[in-house]
Amino acid sequence: MTTTVLTKTTEVETLIATAKQAQQLYATYSQEQVDAIIKNVHEMTYQHREELAISAHEETGFGNVADKIIKNEFASNRVYDSIKDIPTVGVINRLPEQKLIEVGIPMGIVAGLIPSTNPTSTVIFKALIALKTRNAIIFSPHPKALASIQLATKIVEEAAVAAGAPSGLVSVINQPTLEATSDLMQHEDIALILATGGKAMVHAAYSSGTPAIGVGPGNSPVLIEKTADIKTSIDRIIQSKTFDYGTICASEQALVVDASIKEEVIQALKAKHAYFLNEAESEKISQFILRDNGALNPDIVGKSAPLVAALAGIDVPENTTVLISEQTEVSHTNPYSREKLTPILALYTVNAWEEGLTLCNELLLNEGAGHTASLHTSNEVLAEEFGLRIHASRILVNTLGALGAIGGTTNLMPSLTLGCGAIGGSSTTDNVSVHQLLNIKRVAFHQ
Known part of the structure; x- marks a missing residue:
């Protein structure tokens, strides 16, 4: 008896063929049917939020279970609440004064690239916005988080089918390679790539020839202006970091x-x-932030401050929250002036407001242009000036950077894919949600 093993390319072709058939049927569903499906996905992923958090943490070693539970809850609850009442099927808007009717139509099949840092929450988020817009979605998982991404996909798919969706709308590449991801992104039946991941992968998405929404790295500066409530500001910054x-x-x-x-x-x-x-100590830590090729060292990503210090042979108290290094230089070779997905903060000192604005922009242009910047102040005039002059798409005032940017502590659209705009090499400045996955045609009458 012989067993047929699918090659990577064959697997991608099979997933796309199945998704295409399922999506063509799903495109005929009513708004009520679609809403029932995403409601069930939201409920089932919420029920499994702890299991998914444990799976992601055990597999990747990144972060901690308690906060991953919160991220899964955010993806299943907050994202669902933000999209459940948005019309996405048929006539979605009537503008009688303009004599316009807007009609929502699905794109087709979405390729969803999933990172290892936020694997299960990103699956939940991307699945919900794809299903709400009557699209199919095929996930390309980061190999380091394959099992947890497979588990999240299974829960989503089973919940969707149980609520009446055709089988095959939500799937995952089970043999992830660069070749398989490339085959997925370049396939003629893929309508859109939704890329969340490293800079190289996002660049590949935009170079694939397929329409793409990608997000670049973050390197968020936070300016503490002299009128800020310092205790509250530091509390929020530490909570966030x-x-x-x-x-x-x-x-x-x-x-x-x-x-x-x-x-x-x-x-x-x-x-x-x-x-x-x-x-x-700063010099020792700096050797562990970046690899020899200049990329972020995955060994320190999502680790506690004491563990990061221990990797560098430094003893710090067990209750240490963050490691802080005073810096003056901003450059691509200074790891403290770049993105650090771990509890390390650089500390820069400025002598005036104008100098602070200039330095924040230098940090963003060094890495993370167009992403996010924060300000702590009690001066609303300065907050508006900061917003006008800083090269970021999300300007956060007096809030937590991590949770404020994704819409957790602000009224920004709840999202786990944050556009960086043209300056950051992205096609949008938005917090990506259903509007970016929905095509709209317009019926226009003679005036």
Whole structure:
């Protein structure tokens, strides 16, 4: 008896053929049918939020279970609540004064690239917005998180089918390779690539010849202006930077502090158990932030501050929340001025507001242009000026960077795919949701 083993290319072809047939049927579903399906997916993924968090943590070693549960809950509950009442089928808007009728139509099959840092929550999020817009979605998983992504996909698919969806709408590549991902992205039946992952993968998505929405790296500066409530600001920054040990790309990366309040900021940070690295310790840690090729070292991603310190041979108190290194240089070769998906913060000192604005933009242009920047201030005029002048798509004021950017502590659209705009090499500045996965045709009458 012989057993047929699918090649990577054959697997992708099979998944696409199945998804195409399922999506063509799903495109005929009513709004009520679609809404019943996403409701069941939301409920089932919420029920499995802890199991999925444990699976992701055990497989990748990134972050911690408690915060991954919160991320799964955010993806299943907050995202669902934000999209459940949006019309996506048939006539979605009537504009009698403009004599226009807007009709929502699905795109087809979406290729969803899933990162290892937020694997299960990203599956839930992308599946919900794809299903809400009557699209099929095929996930290309990061190999380091394959099992947890497979589990999340299975839960989503079974929930959708149980609510009446055709089988095959939601699937995953089970033999993930660069070749398989490339075959998926370049296939003529893929309507859109939704890319969340490393810079190289996002670049590949945009180079595939298929329409794509990709997001670049984050390197979020946070400016603490001299009128800020310092204790509250530091509380929020520490909460944000330690959430899932820094794996959300919008988490703060560099503190930019006015010299007049620097000592007060330092004392507030120490009260929250931040550890200030001396020059020798900073040098040791810097050797572990980047690999020899300049890429972020995965060994430190999503690890606690004491564990990161231990990797560099540094002893810090067990209750250390973040590691802080004072810096003056911004460059591609200085790892402290780049994205660090772990509880490490750079600390820069400025002597004036204008200098702070300039430094924040330097940090963003060094890496993370167009992504996210934060300001802590009690001056609303300065908050507006910050928004006008900073090269970021999300300008957060007096909130947590990690959770504010994704819409957890702000009124931004709840999303786990954050556009960086043209300056960041992205096709949108939006928090991606159903509107980016829905085509709209317009019936226009003579005026």
